[in-house]
Amino acid sequence: MQRKKAVVDAKIESASIAKGLLVIHTGTGKGKSTAAFGTLARALGHGMKAAVVQFIKGRSDTGEEAFFRSAPNLSWHVMGDGFTWETQDAERDHASARKAWELVCGYLQDETINLLILDEFTYALKYGWLTIEEVTEALHQRPSMQHVIITGRGAPDALIELADTVSEIHLVKHAFSNGVQAMPGIEF
Ligand code: ATP
Ligand code: MG
Numbered sequence: 001m002q003r004k005k006a007v008v009d010a011k012i013e014s015a016s017i018a019k020g021l022l023v024i025h026t027g028t029g030k031g032k033s034t035a036a037f038g039t040l041a042r043a044l045g046h047g048m049k050a051a052v053v054q055f056i057k058g059r060s061d062t063g064e065e066a067f068f069r070s071a072p073n074l075s076w077h078v079m080g081d082g083f084t085w086e087t088q089d090a091e092r093d094h095a096s097a098r099k100a101w102e103l104v105c106g107y108l109q110d111e112t113i114n115l116l117i118l119d120e121f122t123y124a125l126k127y128g129w130l131t132i133e134e135v136t137e138a139l140h141q142r143p144s145m146q147h148v149i150i151t152g153r154g155a156p157d158a159l160i161e162l163a164d165t166v167s168e169i170h171l172v173k174h175a176f177s178n179g180v181q182a183m184p185g186i187e188f
Helices: 002-014 030-044 063-068 090-107 122-126 132-140 157-162
Strands: 021-025 048-056 074-078 115-119 149-151 163-167
Touching: 002 021, 002 048, 021 030, 021 157, 030 115, 030 149, 048 090, 063 074, 074 122, 090 132, 115 157, 157 163
Parallel strands: 021 149, 021 163, 048 074, 048 115, 115 149
Antiparallel strands: none
């Protein structure tokens, strides 16, 4: 244990870089968005300024939005209209994603924003609403101390390459497949 402590201490000592991080939560398991909102609580607790842009509106009655809406130092935007298979309107989805991206570009140039969360963002790339080139370029150009968290399944390789921290949440089991409905406080 003493040897282990020395190794960990040495690693902590040598970690001297301070920078804005690009964090990705991807994979098929549950917890990508909730982990981002946990980090949001952490950042707001430090008095940091944050913005959340939700690219796909799952539902309008989420507990996290109700809870965080009144938080100081936070802007919360729900941009999408729902999943494509629900809206059945690819043109409208494309237009909403573009509008959301314009908003994001503003935040990516705003040094006062310490943490930016792009929730369900990977789908905008998957469906070709945004190009990976424009996205990586804008992320690359952002203020050097700004943290960005991206959530969504199937994060593309180019985004993973650019990121500092990537977690893939793996599906082991989900209650939904046993017929359990979305329970308030857990699923939304
Ligand atoms: P959460 O918002 O709970 O952290 P998530 O962001 O990891 O979930 P999404 O793909 O955004 O996952 O899913 C949104 C909704 O679908 C949530 O209500 C979530 O609980 C549910 N969900 C997530 N993963 C699965 C799954 N593998 N099977 C069924 N439902 C899921
Ligand atoms: Mg999610």
